Amino acid sequence: MAKTEAADPLSRVFSALSDPIRRDMVSRLAGADATVNELAEPYRVSVQAVSKHLKVLEGAGLVSRSRDAQRRPVHLEADVFDLMTKWIERYRRQAEDRYRRLDDLLESMSDDVEQTHPTSHPATGAQT
Amino acid sequence: MAKTEAADPLSRVFSALSDPIRRDMVSRLAGADATVNELAEPYRVSVQAVSKHLKVLEGAGLVSRSRDAQRRPVHLEADVFDLMTKWIERYRRQAEDRYRRLDDLLESMSDDVEQTHPTSHPATGAQT
DNA sequence: TCTGTTGTCAACCATTTGGTTGAGAACAGG
């Protein structure tokens, strides 16, 4: 289930980067654009397999392809990283805030005995 | 292919977050710890399915579970986010540097005609 | 025009994934 074509952008990006080969291709493309054959060379898989991987990366918006005769130079689109970074940062910050709040609570409990309702925050909100 | 158990940590984290339900659970756990039933409540899937999702998140190190009688409170482990963030930042920065270098090149080409071997960088290096 | 290079598409296959149901373990509270 979860058809790749229908999946939301964030899912596609995370999914695309969940494969080591694809991650390695991204890391190499960060250095320089490359053709499919160049990309395929280090791996022990067929060019066709690499072509498929590229289709996944392209579907996630991580990569774009131009034309140069029979070549299809592959180019890294760094912008999409922001999607992930924003998602990650949001929840990391949220989690850290929570730890801070917990620290504060523990702190206040040690030098103050005045806590009437210790855990009354509904908090959360949870929109993906 | 690509057995989840054998996969590298980064692959497991990205893979874990490639599912919308799992991402939503993470976002809710950032607000507060929760039991399996509490986590399952908003979704139209069985508790067993959620249990499986949690196993994936746990396998990725994103989540830990303690005991409280028959409850298994789930707790978000924010540290693992750093793994991803570092990976992402590395290649985003690299890509941005490259654009800057390209800008510099284009700049120098417009007011200087002295380029002897335009594309001599072996560059890349590619370690995931 | 013929040949080699580069890349995609299609069909196929094994494994993984995400879901289901059914059974049962572990515990709390009558």
Added chain:
DNA sequence: CCTGTTCTCAACCAAATGGTTGACAACAGA
């Protein structure tokens, strides 16, 4: 001790994933 709640495990299923091979389109160069 019985009952209900919480949760996991096992078996099963359909669809997605990642790989293969074979065919072929598109182009460069001889």
